Amino acid sequence: MANSVNISVEAPIENQIQEITYDGQEIYQAPLSMSENLARLAQKIDFSKTEDEFCNIKKEGESSLDVKSEEDKEPGYQSSLWPWDSVRNKLRNALTEVCVLADVLSIAKEKRYMVLDPIQAEQIESRPMVQVYGRKKALSAAGAVLLNGVERLRASETMRMTRNMPDFHIDLLRLRQNWRLKKVSNTIVGDLSYRTAGSKFSQTGVFEVTKAPEEQIAQAMSMNATGPAPSALRVTVPPELQGVAFISVLCQKEQEDVVTATLSSSALNCPGTLPGEGAELHWQQKLEAAQNVLFCKELFARLAAEAVQLDASIPHMVVGNQIMATVLPGIQLLIGLCHNNGQNNNNPEGVKSEGSGNKSEHDHVLEHSLHQLLRAVHHSNTHHPFPHPASGPLGPSKRRSLAGPMAADRYELLEMSKEQSLLEQIIQQAQHFFMRRRSEYVLDTIAKEVKDPLIVSHWNALNSPTQSCVKINIMAYGYDAVCRTSLVVHVGEKTLKCICRDGKVRHLSYELQELRDLIYCQIYQHQMTAVQAVGRCMGWQLLASSSHLGSGPVEPLGNASSCLLASPNGDRMIAIRCEPSVGIQVFIAQSPRKDFFVSELVQDKKWENLGGAFKEVKLEKMEGKNFLNKMELLMACLSSPL
Amino acid sequence: MGVTILQQYPVPENKTGTFVIDLLTKRLLALGATQQGQFLVDCESYLSLPQMGPTKTVHVLHNSEQPASVFSILESGSKNIHVVADSLFDLLMMKLSNIYTSKKQTKMESKGTRLELGDFCVKLGSVTMNQSFKGVLIEVEYRPCVMANAVWGLLREFLQGLLGPSVPVQPPQHFLSRMNEIYTPIDTIYQYLEHFSAFRKSTGLRSAV
Numbered sequence: 001m002a003n004s005v006n007i008s009v010e011a012p013i014e015n016q017i018q019e020i021t022y023d024g025q026e027i028y029q030a031p032l033s034m035s036e037n038l039a040r041l042a043q044k045i046d047f048s049k050t051e052d053e054f055c056n057i058k059k060e061g062e063s064s065l066d067v068k069s070e071e072d073k074e075p076g077y078q079s080s081l082w083p084w085d086s087v088r089n090k091l092r093n094a095l096t097e098v099c100v101l102a103d104v105l106s107i108a109k110e111k112r113y114m115v116l117d118p119i120q121a122e123q124i125e126s127r128p129m130v131q132v133y134g135r136k137k138a139l140s141a142a143g144a145v146l147l148n149g150v151e152r153l154r155a156s157e158t159m160r161m162t163r164n165m166p167d168f169h170i171d172l173l174r175l176r177q178n179w180r181l182k183k184v185s186n187t188i189v190g191d192l193s194y195r196t197a198g199s200k201f202s203q204t205g206v207f208e209v210t211k212a213p214e215e216q217i218a219q220a221m222s223m224n225a226t227g228p229a230p231s232a233l234r235v236t237v238p239p240e241l242q243g244v245a246f247i248s249v250l251c252q253k254e255q256e257d258v259v260t261a262t263l264s265s266s267a268l269n270c271p272g273t274l275p276g277e278g279a280e281l282h283w284q285q286k287l288e289a290a291q292n293v294l295f296c297k298e299l300f301a302r303l304a305a306e307a308v309q310l311d312a313s314i315p316h317m318v319v320g321n322q323i324m325a326t327v328l329p330g331i332q333l334l335i336g337l338c339h340n341n342g343q344n345n346n347n348p349e350g351v352k353s354e355g356s357g358n359k360s361e362h363d364h365v366l367e368h369s370l371h372q373l374l375r376a377v378h379h380s381n382t383h384h385p386f387p388h389p390a391s392g393p394l395g396p397s398k399r400r401s402l403a404g405p406m407a408a409d410r411y412e413l414l415e416m417s418k419e420q421s422l423l424e425q426i427i428q429q430a431q432h433f434f435m436r437r438r439s440e441y442v443l444d445t446i447a448k449e450v451k452d453p454l455i456v457s458h459w460n461a462l463n464s465p466t467q468s469c470v471k472i473n474i475m476a477y478g479y480d481a482v483c484r485t486s487l488v489v490h491v492g493e494k495t496l497k498c499i500c501r502d503g504k505v506r507h508l509s510y511e512l513q514e515l516r517d518l519i520y521c522q523i524y525q526h527q528m529t530a531v532q533a534v535g536r537c538m539g540w541q542l543l544a545s546s547s548h549l550g551s552g553p554v555e556p557l558g559n560a561s562s563c564l565l566a567s568p569n570g571d572r573m574i575a576i577r578c579e580p581s582v583g584i585q586v587f588i589a590q591s592p593r594k595d596f597f598v599s600e601l602v603q604d605k606k607w608e609n610l611g612g613a614f615k616e617v618k619l620e621k622m623e624g625k626n627f628l629n630k631m632e633l634l635m636a637c638l639s640s641p642l
Numbered sequence: 643m644g645v646t647i648l649q650q651y652p653v654p655e656n657k658t659g660t661f662v663i664d665l666l667t668k669r670l671l672a673l674g675a676t677q678q679g680q681f682l683v684d685c686e687s688y689l690s691l692p693q694m695g696p697t698k699t700v701h702v703l704h705n706s707e708q709p710a711s712v713f714s715i716l717e718s719g720s721k722n723i724h725v726v727a728d729s730l731f732d733l734l735m736m737k738l739s740n741i742y743t744s745k746k747q748t749k750m751e752s753k754g755t756r757l758e759l760g761d762f763c764v765k766l767g768s769v770t771m772n773q774s775f776k777g778v779l780i781e782v783e784y785r786p787c788v789m790a791n792a793v794w795g796l797l798r799e800f801l802q803g804l805l806g807p808s809v810p811v812q813p814p815q816h817f818l819s820r821m822n823e824i825y826t827p828i829d830t831i832y833q834y835l836e837h838f839s840a841f842r843k844s845t846g847l848r849s850a851v
Contacts, residue, residue: 403710404728407827409643413710 039083156214168211168232175209175233179287192237192291194298198378201298205290208236235283241290245339247299249366251430254332293339299374299422300337306423316423325423327430328494328510335370335426369429369465373422429465431493435510436468439491442515443472452476452626453526455519466493472519474526476628482537483530485522489515521558524580528561531576531631538635539568549577557581565635572638574631575614584627587614588638643707644761644785645793645825648833649801649809651778659768659775663754666766666780669804675759682706683767684751685838688735688742700742702735703831713831724828747772750838752779761785762800769841776841780805781830791821 015028032040108114160167172188175181181190193205212234300321307316307323314326322336385398395401399416402408408416440459447455453474460469467490474485490497496508498518508514525547532542545563552560560579567573571591578584589612596608617634624630653662671677688700698718705713712731716723725731735742752767765781782801787793794813801809813821816832 400710401728404730405711405726407643407708407711407713407726409708409827 036083042087043083045087159214171231171233172209175235175283178284181209190235190287192241192287193294194291194378198381198383199298200381201294201301203240203294203297205241205294206238207287207290210234210236231283233283235286237286237290239341241293243293243339243341244289245293245296245337247296247367247370248334248336248338248362249370249426249430250334250336250362251327251366251434252332252334252361254326254330295371295374296337296339299370300335302374303335303370303423303426306421310421310423323423325427327427328434331434333427333430363433366426366430366433370422370426373425377422428493432466432468432491435491435493435496438510438512439470439489439496439515442512443470443519446516446519450523453523453530455523467491472522474523476530476626478625479530479534479628482628483526483533485526485529487522517557520580524558524578524584525561527584527627528563528576528578530628532563532565534628534632535565535574535635538632538639540565540574540635540639541568543573552577552579555579555581567635567639569639573611573614574634574638576631584619586617586619586631586634588617588634589614643788643825643827643830644763644783645787645790645797646781646783646830646833647797647801647814648830648837649780649782649805650837651780651805652808653778659778662778663766663768666778666804667755667757670757670759670764670766673759675757675764678756678758678763680706680754681756681765681767682751682753683834684749685835686744686749688738688744690742691740694741700735701835702732703834705827705831705834707830708827711827713828715831715835722832724831726828748842750776750841752834752838764804769838771841776844779834779837783830788825789822790817790825794821 013028015031017026018029019027021027104114108116172181175190179190179192180196181188183189188209190207190209191205192207193199193201193203195201210233212232300323303323304318307318307325310316312325316326317324321338322334325333325335327333384393384395385401388395397416403413403416443455443457447457453476456473456475458471458473460471463469470489470491472487472489475483485501487498487500490499494510496510496515498506498508498515500506500522506518508518528545528547532545535542543564543566545561547561548559549562558580560577562575562577565574565576573589573591575587575589576584577587591609591611593608593610593612595612596605598605619627619630622630622634624633651662651666653659683703683705685701685703688702690698690700696719698716701715701717703713703715705711710729712727712729714725714727714731714735716725735744748771750769750771752769754765754767757764757766761784763783763785765783767779767781769776769779780801782797782804784793784797784800787796790813794817798809798811812818814833814836816829816836820829
């Protein structure tokens with residue numbers, strides 16, 4: 001336990017120090033006693049002040065204060081004047097005056113020595129002529145104002161009639177038919193935002209409608225005699241919505257250097273400006289452009305917010321007016337807002353040409369898709385799912401309403417609650433676009449490289465932004481009725497699904513090589529089945545076939561397949577071995593051996609029927625348009641009785 | 643929703659329901675199951691008033707597996723009519739309180755843990771009627787399959803492995819008529835209703851069915 005410490009509390013010193021003696025003692029000025037304090041305050045009262053004369057008296061008051069301050073400057077409080085003296089004098093004067101007034105009133109009341117009589121006020125002379133003149137002047141002034149207005153109206157009317165000038169009211173009617181207008185006190189304002197269509201964007205799109213000055217119209221008409229008449233309205237659009245804007249969507253290979261990516265993309269100007277600069281632009285075009293700018297701003301703001309909020313494996317970057325998202329490994333999606341304000345750009349020439357180059361690469365389809373997605377969001381904001389009473393528009397979605405009666409379980413309900421954001425949707429579309437392009441490229445390359453069986457691919461005309469189908473037919477020229485291998489490839493966002501004729505479903509990733517390998521394997525399988533089909537047509541018998549041969553060296557791609565065909569009369573055999581990497585090898589053998597010689601071990605002649613060794617056929621030296629044709633000719637040749 | 647089978651596990655004479663549930667839980671956890679929370683199936687019955695004619699019963703059941711739905715089965719005479727509705731159905735029943743009175747004392751509940759083992763989903767529930775313990779119900783669901791025909795053998799094998807030889811050879815009565823139809827959640831509810839009715843009728847603990 002600590003020792004207690006005494007603490008003393010004192011008020012600070014209020015009195016001024018008058019003198020400090022040599023031994024350090026301070027002598028304070030004695031504080032004013034209460035009566036002295038009252039005297040000091042009473043001195044400040046100025047009895048001669050009244051409410052009317054406050055301003056005048058103030059100067060006197062100041063002078064009296066000065067007098068008082070002079071008095072206070074006298075040493076100490078031992079003034080010779082009694083502080084209450086002035087107060088007493090003033091009160092005595094007031095008392096005197098009040099007594100006099102009381103005396104006068106009492107004398108007047110007696111009516112013996114003094115009487116109070118009313119006096120008539122002075123008559124004001126009436127001067128009727130002056131009045132008349134005054135009124136005439138006032139009326140003429142009013143008349144002049146009215147005549148002025150009439151003159152203006154008449155002048156504009158005649159001008160309109162004679163020179164066929166545009167009529168303000170007709171133009172206003174046209175404007176009103178297309179846009180929402182409202183009269184606010186003196187001005188006409190309109191709204192060009194998408195608010196009534198379901199947008200919840202905070203930026204307003206308010207524009208003002210004024211009458212175009214006549215000189216400008218006359219000037220425009222004289223300059224542009226043959227073109228359409230300028231309108232009598234002028235529309236003022238807020239400055240942040242002026243000009244032209246669009247959303248540029250670029251899919252490009254990933255730039256190694258992020259800095260160059262941003263630099264080159266910051267050069268994304270909007271070279272397109274509205275035709276006809278300045279105020280001569282027709283109001284419809286101006287308003288439409290401004291509405292488009294507002295729409296693009298809303299779209300970009302929404303995408304940027306989602307890009308920051310979303311948690312992707314490779315995070316999206318938002319830099320200034322650009323959003324960078326990774327679509328596939330090595331492929332980037334750049335979404336930028338290009339807004340050309342209509343003011344002069346301070347960009348050098350070289351950069352401008354780069355900008356125009358960039359604009360040509362910009363993907364219009366994805367941009368349109370983005371517009372559609374935002375419009376769909378607007379639509380769902382206003383159109384609530386049925387059934388709902390007219391008084392209660394909001395409610396659960398249709399799927400949620402059905403979830404109860406359909407006994408949906410927790411997993412289904414959880415999935416229902418997940419919503420896809422705009423950015424995710426556009427990324428999916430971009431991914432699918434890339435997958436489709438890659439698959440097209442692969443198929444076209446294979447079709448160009450491989451001439452022997454023909455690869456025909458039919459893309460479905462109907463597809464969705466995230467899925468397409470292609471049907472691939474592999475057939476040989478001239479033998480398409482004999483054998484045809486077909487497969488269907490469903491192109492998704494990041495994967496491909498291949499369904500072959502035998503029912504096998506294979507899921508491939510986004511790598512090009514996998515599709516290529518698959519098609520090659522299918523081609524060689526086709527050759528094998530086709531040869532067997534041709535053999536059947538020619539009457540040759542299939543002795544054996546194997547689609548996954550275990551003999552021979554290990555194949556780098558797929559498996560080797562083989563088949564063994566025997567001629568109708570059994571004396572010839574054809575063996576075919578097909579490998580996707582090496583190609584096709586054909587061997588023939590003859591049943592009674594030509595090179596059979598009786599030896600000591602094998603003495604009977606009948607052993608010549610066992611069949612000879614297989615000899616390879618040089619396919620490239622053979623006649624025939626393609627492999628199947630060659631095989632057919634070979635079979636025909638070997639079937640002949642010779 | 644896969645095919646679900648409901649089985650009552652008899653509680654031995656000198657043991658409590660919690661002991662049985664613990665035992666089964668331990669068995670399942672040893673098999674490698676993971677606990678996935680709680681489940682609750684409850685049933686409330688409403689009787690129609692005598693002035694409506696012959697007495698009809700409406701059973702209103704909720705299943706936490708389908709949280710957005712309310713199941714109701716109307717038993718009138720020999721017919722059973724079922725309705726699967728949104729959760730607002732409860733409010734509707736409240737409005738009908740002067741036609742259908744609820745028998746509060748027979749509110750049944752089966753509550754317990756939900757375990758998942760591969761494609762199987764096992765729910766161990768202790769059945770209570772107004773806070774008095776009545777028995778143990780085990781629900782096993784095989785999620786991938788929706789045809790009772792195809793999966794009865796598999797389910798029976800699984801149950802045997804878990805519960806021992808007390809599993810009957812024949813599928814429950816409710817199934818017998820619809821082995822070839824697609825299994826829907828209302829079928830589970832029918833099974834629950836069967837078991838709950840049996841529990842209601844028995845006094846004290848039920849022996850094996």
